[in-house]
Amino acid sequence: MKPTLFVLAAGMGSRYGGLKQLDGVGPNGETIMDYSIFDAVRGGFGKVVFVIRKSFENDFREKILKKYEHIIPVEIVFQELDCLPEGFAVPDNRIKPWGTNHAVLMGKTVIKEPFAVINADDFYGKESFGVLASFLQSLENKKNIYAMVGYRIGNTLSESGSVARGICSTDNDGFLTSVVERTYIIRDTDGIVKYRDEENGLSPVDENTPVSMNMWGFTPEYFDYSDKQFIEFLKQNSENLKAEFFIPSVVNYLIECGRVKVKVLDTPSKWFGVTYAEDRPSVVKKIKELIEVGEYPKKLF
Numbered sequence: 001m002k003p004t005l006f007v008l009a010a011g012m013g014s015r016y017g018g019l020k021q022l023d024g025v026g027p028n029g030e031t032i033m034d035y036s037i038f039d040a041v042r043g044g045f046g047k048v049v050f051v052i053r054k055s056f057e058n059d060f061r062e063k064i065l066k067k068y069e070h071i072i073p074v075e076i077v078f079q080e081l082d083c084l085p086e087g088f089a090v091p092d093n094r095i096k097p098w099g100t101n102h103a104v105l106m107g108k109t110v111i112k113e114p115f116a117v118i119n120a121d122d123f124y125g126k127e128s129f130g131v132l133a134s135f136l137q138s139l140e141n142k143k144n145i146y147a148m149v150g151y152r153i154g155n156t157l158s159e160s161g162s163v164a165r166g167i168c169s170t171d172n173d174g175f176l177t178s179v180v181e182r183t184y185i186i187r188d189t190d191g192i193v194k195y196r197d198e199e200n201g202l203s204p205v206d207e208n209t210p211v212s213m214n215m216w217g218f219t220p221e222y223f224d225y226s227d228k229q230f231i232e233f234l235k236q237n238s239e240n241l242k243a244e245f246f247i248p249s250v251v252n253y254l255i256e257c258g259r260v261k262v263k264v265l266d267t268p269s270k271w272f273g274v275t276y277a278e279d280r281p282s283v284v285k286k287i288k289e290l291i292e293v294g295e296y297p298k299k300l301f
Helices: 032-043 054-068 100-105 126-137 221-236 247-256 277-292
Strands: 004-008 047-052 074-078 115-119 145-152 163-170 176-187 193-197 201-204 210-218 261-267
Touching: 004 032, 004 100, 032 054, 032 126, 047 054, 054 074, 100 221, 100 247, 115 126, 126 145, 126 210, 126 261, 145 163, 176 247, 176 261, 210 247, 210 261, 221 247, 247 261
Parallel strands: 004 047, 004 115, 047 074, 145 261
Antiparallel strands: 115 210, 145 210, 163 176, 163 210, 176 193, 193 201
């Protein structure tokens, strides 16, 4: 069975000021997400599930899904604040979404096979989808072995300023042992990648150190683990209106408990996205260059 691609797109309406303004970076107005779907199809994925908010369902179906429906089976699930376990209610004045792993939980009724999780607005690259699809295909009828595509940190930086990245450590077999969030990473004037350490200032880090860009691979029992952890999260954060239930938090917990192993998959792909407004021209330029070398056709769909 081919794996499913699960696209986290519930934030698209607010992030882009409405789907009508979904930013085109390709020569025919293609979005970053269009390139992800194109890469997923040729990489070996068999279905795409989008998690969105109900408020822009009609717009999403009309402007987004129609492009893909003749290429790959697609489904929609919805993430709303009131999608909570029995016995819990939305706290008064809670506006902030519950986070990326809450979004993942919305897929449990429609995903019964190994699946990948990505952000809608990040460019991941052809090789990343290929290596993740291949790994997920090997997991049919298996449990508790997951994957994270580990981008080489030097391939994930912004030319416009510092970035935050989860720097990963692995064991001798390439399995994830920890993810440490570094909130200030740059390529310094000497050309060396460095992160800011509160005690030691700027510290160098090897160009090929793997970092997490929220590209994960799971098998369906991950939903059961997430259900249980979400209940614990809600119990502990009932008064915190800004707390979010993130994927790395659940993954780290499962690793520490010894319940799962997470293989870090190396990719030569260069991640990019619009971290700053100033990044957009660079993204457009990079897409154009990939088309010129034959990585993508001039018109995707």
